[in-house]
Amino acid sequence: MALPLSHSTPAAGLNFLRWTFASAGDEWPVHDHTFDHTAIVLKGAVELFDGAGKSVQAVEGGGVILFPAGVRHGLRAVTAGAVVMNILPMQQAHA
Secondary structure (H helix, E strand, O other), X not given: OOOOEEEEEEEOXXXXXXXXXXXXXXXXXXXXXXXXEEEEEEEOEEEEEOOOXXXXXXXXXXXXXXXOOOOOEEEEEOOOOEEEEEEEEOOOOXX
């Protein structure tokens, strides 16, 4: 398992973070935020899992995921080469 590769592009007061998962099973570990954010699955498929590591939602290309502030979550690639675009407020870092 590896972390996805990231690329950040700021625009219009937002930070667009593109995550590319090289292999199925690669994941962004469980974490939470003090702010809401949105993610769009651009390619492949990922699964959203909760703070206990339980899969709660599978999302395929074109799918949108809404992350409320304070809700623990992680993402795991279901397909190699999955790409997810996180859209965050500019002043926030993704952690």
